[in-house]
Amino acid sequence: MNVALDNQPNCIVNLEINLPADRVTTEWNKVAKAYQKQARIPGYRPGKAPMAMIESRYGREIESEVSDSLSYEAVVEAAKEKNLRLNAIEKITESSIAADKSMKIRATVVRMPDFDLPEYKNLALEAYKRPVTEADVDQLLEYLRDPHSTFEPVTDRALAMEDFAVVTYEGKVDGQLLSEVVPKAPAQLCGRRNGWVLMSEGTLIPGFAKAVEGMKLEEERSFTLEVPETFPVPEIQGKKVDYTVTLHGINTRKMAPLDDALAAKIEPGATLESLKQKIRERQQESADYQFDVAKRNAAVKKLLSLFTCELPEQAVAVETSSILKDIVSESQARGMSDDEIKSHTDQIIETAGESARERVRANFVLLRIAEQEKLEESESELYQALFETAERNQIPVKKLAKDLSRKGGINRLREQIRISKALDYVLSNATVTELSAPAEAQQQATN
Amino acid sequence: MSDVYDHIQSVLLTEKATLLSEKLNKYVFRVPPSANKLQIKRAIEVIFKKKVADVNTANYAGKKKRERRADFGRRPNWKKAIVTLKEGEKLDIV
Numbered sequence: 001m002n003v004a005l006d007n008q009p010n011c012i013v014n015l016e017i018n019l020p021a022d023r024v025t026t027e028w029n030k031v032a033k034a035y036q037k038q039a040r041i042p043g044y045r046p047g048k049a050p051m052a053m054i055e056s057r058y059g060r061e062i063e064s065e066v067s068d069s070l071s072y073e074a075v076v077e078a079a080k081e082k083n084l085r086l087n088a089i090e091k092i093t094e095s096s097i098a099a100d101k102s103m104k105i106r107a108t109v110v111r112m113p114d115f116d117l118p119e120y121k122n123l124a125l126e127a128y129k130r131p132v133t134e135a136d137v138d139q140l141l142e143y144l145r146d147p148h149s150t151f152e153p154v155t156d157r158a159l160a161m162e163d164f165a166v167v168t169y170e171g172k173v174d175g176q177l178l179s180e181v182v183p184k185a186p187a188q189l190c191g192r193r194n195g196w197v198l199m200s201e202g203t204l205i206p207g208f209a210k211a212v213e214g215m216k217l218e219e220e221r222s223f224t225l226e227v228p229e230t231f232p233v234p235e236i237q238g239k240k241v242d243y244t245v246t247l248h249g250i251n252t253r254k255m256a257p258l259d260d261a262l263a264a265k266i267e268p269g270a271t272l273e274s275l276k277q278k279i280r281e282r283q284q285e286s287a288d289y290q291f292d293v294a295k296r297n298a299a300v301k302k303l304l305s306l307f308t309c310e311l312p313e314q315a316v317a318v319e320t321s322s323i324l325k326d327i328v329s330e331s332q333a334r335g336m337s338d339d340e341i342k343s344h345t346d347q348i349i350e351t352a353g354e355s356a357r358e359r360v361r362a363n364f365v366l367l368r369i370a371e372q373e374k375l376e377e378s379e380s381e382l383y384q385a386l387f388e389t390a391e392r393n394q395i396p397v398k399k400l401a402k403d404l405s406r407k408g409g410i411n412r413l414r415e416q417i418r419i420s421k422a423l424d425y426v427l428s429n430a431t432v433t434e435l436s437a438p439a440e441a442q443q444q445a446t447n
Numbered sequence: 448m449s450d451v452y453d454h455i456q457s458v459l460l461t462e463k464a465t466l467l468s469e470k471l472n473k474y475v476f477r478v479p480p481s482a483n484k485l486q487i488k489r490a491i492e493v494i495f496k497k498k499v500a501d502v503n504t505a506n507y508a509g510k511k512k513r514e515r516r517a518d519f520g521r522r523p524n525w526k527k528a529i530v531t532l533k534e535g536e537k538l539d540i541v
Contacts, residue, residue: 043461050465052541 003078011087011111011312017078019070019103028101031065032058067095067103075107085112085371087315087364110312117368118306123430125302127294128437132283140279141258144266148256159215159250163199166249167212168192172242182235189233194248205231205241215247291434299426300362311360319356320349327352366422367415373425377417385413451490454482458540459527473531474538480506480526487528498533505529 001023006014032051035058041049055062071092079086087110094106151164159165170191171178179190188195189204199209211223222244227236256262263275270278327348331341341348369375386404390397404410456477464475478487484502491499505527513519532538 043459043464045462048462050469050541053460053465056541 001074001078001081003082005082005084011113011310012090012314013084013109013111015075015078015105015107015109017074017105017107019074019105021101024066024070024097024101024103027066027070028062028097031062031069035062063097067097067105070103071095071105071107074103074105075109079109079111084109085367086110087112087312088318090314110314112364112367113309113311115307115309115364115368117372118303118365120303120306120365120369120426121429123299123302123426125295125298125427125430125432126435127291127298127432128435129291129294130287132280132287136283137276137279140283141276145256145258145262148262148265150254150256151251152254154250154252155217157250159199159213159247161199161209161213162252164251164253165197165199165212165215165247166194166251167197167245167247168194169243169245172244173236173239175242178236178241182233185233185235189236196251208243211243212245212247215245217247217249220244220246295427295432296423298432299423299430300358303365303426304358304361307365309361309364311357315360316353316356319360320352323352323355323359324348363415363419366419366426369426370418370422373422375418375421375425377414377421381417382410382414385417389413449486451486451493454478454486454490455494455528456525460541467529468538468540471531472534472537473529474540476528476530478504478526478528480524482526482528484528487530491530495538497536497538499530500533501531503529503531 002018004016090108263272390400459475467473509522
């Protein structure tokens with residue numbers, strides 16, 4: 001195999017590869033035989049047509065299949081031969097098979113940047129480990145207890161905070177119904193008949209609960225509230241809303257007693273003590289997981305602070321688009337509307353770009369560490385990663401494997417495994433100090 | 448005088464014909480029933496510029512064909528010519 005390299009700025013390398021005829025012939029015969037087995041040509045039984053006939057009929061198809069399968073392999077081999085750390089194959093600009101069956105390939109590839117590997121052993125890291133306290137256990141228990149509470153009507157007193165008021169109310173702006181002024185406004189803001197309203201400061205428009213506090217049953221009260229500028233419905237920000245409210249009922253929440261019966265309702269067969277123990281264990285698992293993530297982040301941050309390198313724009317662009325997708329889907333899952341996301345486009349793109357640069361740099365250094373320490377991915381690890389990805393995306397494993405192998409994604413998956421192993425290696429050789437408070441809080445305290 | 452191209456209709460490419468060409472240097476053609484061996488030999492020598500050693504012919508009756516009707520037609524009668532080339536001569540007809 002003859003390989004000529006042409007280094008370009010920005011980690012781009014142009015490759016010109018000449019593949020010998022014997023290599024191409026072997027592949028050609030393999031593909032042609034597959035065609036021969038399938039071909040149905042008049043005058044011949046299926047699979048019995050002579051090779052010359054097959055080549056004259058399906059020559060173009062065979063050539064394109066051979067060049068497709070050989071060009072990718074050849075580029076990877078050429079990069080290996082020239083000790084080029086390949087990051088991605090940007091495009092294969094030419095791949096042609098000559099009459100003597102020799103093949104010429106021109107490709108543009110992205111190489112990994114050259115940099116001196118920083119000292120990655122014995123890193124001193126700091127990470128916050130959240131302690132699991134009894135208060136955390138109680139808080140979660142309260143949360144689980146909440147759905148089992150009951151409501152009791154109150155008749156002997158006026159409406160108080162934390163009660164559930166059964167009210168009929170109507171909101172107006174300048175004498176016009178709120179639902180007509182702002183048709184898109186949430187229905188509970190505009191008015192309801194016999195609606196349940198929790199008496200807390202965050203209910204409806206700020207000040208609503210305070211304004212109706214002290215009302216007696218079947219009392220009607222009118223009041224005006226000024227909507228703050230920060231209110232999430234922009235159409236009524238800064239406007240005055242007149243409400244007329246009639247109180248029909250008062251309910252108080254009665255929490256279920258904390259006992260074994262409640263524990264059995266939350267988890268069949270559990271006692272209060274065993275439930276608390278289970279919650280404690282889960283909290284501990286979650287705290288350990290968060291500590292592990294914090295350690296990994298600290299290791300990556302430390303490594304990034306130890307070296308600089310040029311970054312291939314193509315790799316950054318791919319990573320940016322993947323992060324952008326994640327941000328958008330995460331924002332949509334959190335209930336952000338498309339308009340809100342669009343209004344923050346610049347900010348989102350900037351954030352994604354910065355994260356992408358860091359992630360790409362971190363990937364480069366971790367891949368180099370994996371190479372240095374000869375950390376390889378095993379086939380079983382690859383299968384496990386495939387299964388996990390398929391389960392996460394809820395698609396069949398076979399389909400995922402097919403898609404990935406078509407788009408070169410299997411190599412990305414292999415890289416991800418090596419990156420993860422390298423990070424494990426760095427952590428196993430690092431000294432981690434447990435912080436008693438999150439890093440930002442610790443930094444503020446020292447300042 | 449008739450043209451040499453009138454005496455050869457097409458090359459017959461079948462499994463049997465391929466075997467004959469590969470093993471015995473014989474090539475099979477479809478020719479008009481009116482063509483005789485001498486005309487076929489001359490036509491091959493002129494068109495392909497190869498020396499012919501022997502020509503064998505066989506007449507075939509066209510098959511009866513009908514399409515859901517009582518009356519039927521038939522495919523035309525045809526003639527097959529198996530041409531043996533002289534040693535060292537070869538035809539690339541695929």
